[in-house]
Amino acid sequence: MEKKVKKLLIVGWDAADWKIINPLMDAGLMPALEQLVNNGVIGNIATLDPPLSPMLWTSIATGKTADKHGILNFVEPHPEKAEVRPVTSTSRKVKAFWNILNQNGYKCNVVGWWPSNPAEPINGAMVSNLYQKCTTKFGEPWPMSPGTIHPPSLNEIMADMRIHAGELTQAHLLPFLPELQTIASERTKDDHMVENVMGLLSECSTIHNAATWLMENTEWDVMAVYYDAIDVCCHHFMKYHPPQMPGIPDNYFKWYNGVVSSMYRYHDMMLERLLKLAGEDTTVMLLSDHGFHSDHLRPKTLPKEPDAPALEHRSFGILAMKGPGIKKDDRVYGATLLDITPTILDLFGLPVGQDMDGKVLASVYEKEIKPGFIESWEHVDGETGMHPEELQEDPIAAQEALKQLVELGYIESPGADKEEYIRQAIGISNFNLARVLINKRKFEEALPILEKLYREFPKTPRYGFRYASVLHKLRKMEECRHVINSMRVNDKRDQPQLDLLEASLLLSEKKPYKALDHLLKAEKTISHMPSLYLQLGSVYNSISNWEDAIRAYTKALELDHENAAAFSGRGIACLHANKYEEAIEDLLDSTGLVFHNPHAHYFLGEALYKYGEFEKSAEAFKVCISMEPGYRRAYAWLVKIYSEKIVDAEQAKKYKEFMEQHIKGTVTIVSGLPRSGTSMMMQMLAAGGMEILTDSKREKDNNNPKGYYEYDPVKRMATDTSWIAEANGKALKVVTQLLHFLPPKFRYKIIYMKRDMGEIMKSQQVMLGKPTNELNLTIAQVFEKQAEKAHTWLNAQPHIEVLCVDYAETIGSAAETSSKIAAFLDLDLDQEAMAKAVDGSLYRNKSKVSS
C-alpha cells in the first residue's frame, strides 16, 4: 500500500449544506470553495441517525458508529458529582484517526473537534472544543482551563489568540447586520440576535486563529480544524433566511435575512487562508456532518423536547476533496460520515480496521486503488496519544458549554431537580444508542433498551414510537398493537403519527386497504410530512396501483425534492407501469442521493433491461450484487443478459457458477387456479417418484378422490416463507395468487396448469355445492386477470422457469405430458407411472367446447 498524500488538511464545517452554498458559489461569493470544487471531487455525504454533532464528529474521526465509540449525547453524567457535564474526550472508547496516525509516526494538529476536551497528549497539538468558549465579561481576566491545550507549553500563545465578543467592532458586524443601527434602536429587550452574531464570530475566529498559528508554526502531517459556527448560526437565523417564512415579522426578516449567507461567506474567507497556508501539494478534505433545511422544509415550530433542534438538520452534508492523485471536477457518490477515517488511513498508506463501519472512498482517486485491511487498530500497540483513564475534566469550562447548549435548546435547563435531570440525560443517551442499533438493523439489541425507556418514561411519546416500531420490525405484532393502543389512550396529540405507525403494521400484515384508511385519515392533519406520502406510495405499490403510487411519491417529492426513498418508490411504480424512461430517471436520482441501496440498483437494472439498455442494465445489476452479494435475482438477470443479449459466454458462466454455488436449491412448484388440475399434476409427480411436500391435513374427498397434496404453511406465504427450505428438491402446490410471495433465495421450476375457465368455474361451483348453471362471470374475469398478472410477473423473474401444461391435453395424452415434465424438471422420473396416475374418469366438468 502506497502513501498517497504529502500532507492533509481536514476542514469541518458543521451543518454546511450545498443548498446554501451552490447559489452563493454561482454568484461568485464563495471563491475559495469554488476553487476547491473545480480542482477536486465533490458530493453529498450521508449523515447518521441520530444527527447529533458530538456523535457524528466522533463517527467521522473513528470510522465507527456510536454503539462502538461510546459518545451518545451532548452531555454525560459527571462521574463524581450529581450533575451532568458536556461530553468529554475521555468517554470515547476507541481510537480516532489522530491516535492511529500518532502510533504510525505522523504528527497531527487537531483544533476544536467535538468532543476533544480534555485535549489528548498526541505528538502534534490539540486545541479542545472548549478553547473558544468565553466565561467572563470583556475586560475581566479570561482564564484558560487546564486540559484545553496540548502541549501545555502552547497555553500562553493560544490564550492570546482568543477574541472576546466584546472586542469586536461595527466593522465586523455590519457585513452580517447591515441594519445594525436600526436594530440597536428598535429591538426589544429579549432580542439577543446581535449578541449571538458577536458570539459566533468571536468563537469561530478564535478557532481560526489557533489553526492558522499551528499551520505556520508547527510541523504537521495532518491539520484537522472544526468550526461549529455555521450550525449554531443556522439554528439561530435560518428562520430569517429568504424566502420569508410565515409568521416571521417583516422587520426581523429585514434585519436578519442575510446572516446565514454572510456566515458562509466568512467561512469561505477563512477557507481561502487555510488553503493558502496549506499549499498546493497538500490534500484537502472539506466536510460537514449533516445539512440544514433552508427551504420550505424548515420546521415552523419545534416540539418541546431535547434534541428537537436536530429536526432542522438535513440528511446530507457536503464533501469536497482535492489534492495529488484525486480526480478533478468530478463527483463522488455514496459517501457517508463513516468513510472519512478509512479514507484518511488509506491516504497515508495504512490499512483500514475491519471493525470500522465505513469504507475507503476509492472513487475519488484518479487511479484504481486496493485498500489494505487489518482486523482492528484497537489491538495494535504503540504510542497513540490517548488519555490515561484516570484523567478528569475541568467542570467550570464544561458548565459554560452546557449553558450554551441549554440556550440553543439542545438540552433542557437543569432546573432544581438535578437528579431528574441526570435521569433524563441517561434516558436520552440510551435512546440515542437504541436509534444507532436500529439503523444497524440490530433490532433485538435495541428492543430491551426501548422497552425500559417506554416503561420508565411513559409520558415521552418518542420512546413509545420507537419501541412500537422495533416491535413491528421484529414482527411482534400483538405487542406492537398493544403499545400503539396504549399510546392512543395516553397521548391525544400524536394520533396522526400513531396512524402512520399502525398503517406500517397493517401493511406488513398484508392488509393494505386497512393501512390505506389510516393513512388517508392521517393525511387530513399531517399533509406536510413527506413520510406520510412515502407510506401511501408504498401501500399503493403493494396493491399494484401504480398510478396512485406515482402520485403519492410525487407529493413526497414536492415536499422534499431530495428524498431518495421517494425517487426509488416512484421509480419502481413507473417500472411496473411500463414507464421505463421515467423509472430510469427516478432510480438514477435515488441512487445519486443515496448510492448504497442495492434494491434501487436492482430495479434500475430491470428498468434499463426493459428499455433495451442491456450493457447499462448489467452494470446496475453488478453494482447491486457488489453491495449485497446475496441478491440472487440480480445474478439471474446477469446470466440472462450475458446469455441472450450481450452474448458473452465467459461472463454468463461466471454468474451462473456463482448462482449455482450460492443459490440454495431448486423447488418444483405446481400451480394454477383452484380446480385447474393441480392435484392431478401432484399425483403424477408423486407417482413418478418425486418427493412431495405435503402435510396431508386436507383429506381426500369426492372432489379430489386421490387427495389434495397440499401443505398448510403455503396459505401463510404472504407473511411467512421461512419454511420454504423444506421444499428444496421437492414438489409443492401453490395457487396462482400466491406465486409472487416465493422468496428469491431458491430457483423454481413451475408447472403451471391451464384449463378452460368455464370448466374451472363449473368445477368450483360443484365443489362449493352450487348449481353449475349459475356461473359467476365477475369472479371468472377476476381469476383471468390474476392469472394474466401472475404470468407477467413470472416472465420477469429470471430465477423462475415455467412449463405450461394444458389439463385437457394431459387427460388426452398423459404419456406425452409426462415426457415433457420429466425433460423440464431434468429428473429421471417414472414416466409410465406418471401417465397411469392420470384418471380420465375424473374429468367431470368438461366445457361444451372441450367436450
Place this chain on the structure above:
Amino acid sequence: MENKNEPVKGKQPNPVTPDGSLGLLALGYRGLIAWREAKKEWAEKMKQQQNDGKKS
C-alpha cells in the same frame, strides 16, 4: 523556529484600521496581530494627542 508572529505587511485586503475588518479576521492570527497592533498604535496616538492638547 522562525518567529512568524509578525503582522502581514502589505498583504491585508484593506488598510489595517483600529476598527478592524472581517478580511483581517479571516487571515487568522496574523490578521489579529495586525489589528491589535493598529489599535495599540491608534490608542497611543490618541494618548499622545491628548497629552499634546493639555500641553498647548
